[in-house]
Amino acid sequence: MRMPENRKFPRLMVNCEVCLKSLDGGGIRSAIAKNISGNGLMLIVAEEHPSIGEVMELVVSPGALSIPELSAVIEVIRVENGRRWEFGDSEPAGPCYAVGARIRSMK
Numbered sequence: 001m002r003m004p005e006n007r008k009f010p011r012l013m014v015n016c017e018v019c020l021k022s023l024d025g026g027g028i029r030s031a032i033a034k035n036i037s038g039n040g041l042m043l044i045v046a047e048e049h050p051s052i053g054e055v056m057e058l059v060v061s062p063g064a065l066s067i068p069e070l071s072a073v074i075e076v077i078r079v080e081n082g083r084r085w086e087f088g089d090s091e092p093a094g095p096c097y098a099v100g101a102r103i104r105s106m107k
Contacts, residue, residue: 011035018043020050021057023073031099033060040102041074049097050076055104071107076100 013035020043021028031043041058050056053076060070078100 011037016060019059019061020045021059022050023055023057034098040077040100043099043101044082045097045099046095049079049095050099052076052079056101057107058101073104073107074101075104077102 014033016033018031018033019028020031029045029047031045034042034044036042055073055075058072058074076099078098080098082096082098
């Protein structure tokens with residue numbers, strides 16, 4: 001029996017590639033968005049994970065000309081081992097992190 005989700009903003013399961021750009025001058029890294037809700041999202045990153053409290057710009061580029069790019073400013077609130085989450089069709093060879101982030105603003 002599945003328990004009902006008692007969240008203010010239910011999670012929408014997604015599986016799309018996103019770009020993360022650190023606002024402190026760091027580089028750009030890619031991630032996979034696994035779920036999104038009204039005020040946050042969960043990402044999987046395969047390289048060095050961001051720090052708790054780090055603020056980044058998240059960009060989703062759907063690739064279709066009729067769908068605009070989505071951009072938001074997010075803040076990392078949780079980082080944990082991401083091995084229990086699927087990572088697309090193939091598991092990455094190196095470290096894998098699940099990153100919980102709060103959406104601060106949409107651009």
